[in-house]
Amino acid sequence: MKAVSYLSNLIIPFLLFYVIGFGLLSKRDIYSDFLDGAKDGLKTVVGIVPTLVGLMTAVGILRASGFLDFLGGLLGKLTEYIGLPPSLVPLSLVRMFSSSAATGLLLDIFKEFGTDSKVGFMAGIVMSATESVFYCMSLYFSSVKIRKTRYTLPGALLATLAGIAAAVWITNCLI
Numbered sequence: 001m002k003a004v005s006y007l008s009n010l011i012i013p014f015l016l017f018y019v020i021g022f023g024l025l026s027k028r029d030i031y032s033d034f035l036d037g038a039k040d041g042l043k044t045v046v047g048i049v050p051t052l053v054g055l056m057t058a059v060g061i062l063r064a065s066g067f068l069d070f071l072g073g074l075l076g077k078l079t080e081y082i083g084l085p086p087s088l089v090p091l092s093l094v095r096m097f098s099s100s101a102a103t104g105l106l107l108d109i110f111k112e113f114g115t116d117s118k119v120g121f122m123a124g125i126v127m128s129a130t131e132s133v134f135y136c137m138s139l140y141f142s143s144v145k146i147r148k149t150r151y152t153l154p155g156a157l158l159a160t161l162a163g164i165a166a167a168v169w170i171t172n173c174l175i
Contacts, residue, residue: 044143051138059094059101068094083168085119087112092126092164096157099132122171129163131156 023030062068068090076086095102106123113119133156
């Protein structure tokens with residue numbers, strides 16, 4: 001374990017010196033390239049901030065209003081038949097919009113049920129096996145100005161469903 005910790009502490013300085021060394025060997029103006037990259041990064045940030053603010057606000061409103069708990073209770077009656085506890089329905093829904101909000105819900109689940117419980121174990125797998133679909137689509141597609149997403153959303157939702165199904169299956173097999 002100490003070797004991995006030691007290696008992880010060295011990797012960032014190594015990459016930094018590698019980039020600088022490569023730039024010097026290529027006879028490039030490293031500082032000018034850095035400034036150009038920083039300018040492009042700021043342009044990207046300015047372009048995606050409205051999307052981020054909108055998503056974070058919407059998730060915050062849904063969570064604070066109690067709508068997620070209501071929806072979780074409503075859909076939880078259906079999901080119990082396939083093995084997904086009602087307490088994980090809000091987590092599964094929020095995860096598609098915001099990873100940080102889903103992490104907050106995950107911590108609430110851990111506090112209520114414990115990390116070693118069946119629900120806690122399943123919640124951890126759901127977080128690991130799914131992606132924040134709508135966040136990624138809105139962020140990446142808006143930053144490169146893609147308007148037609150074609151099959152991205154159905155494919156991503158199918159992958160999310162597969163991740164949730166895998167969480168239910170793995171948890172039921174192991175616990």
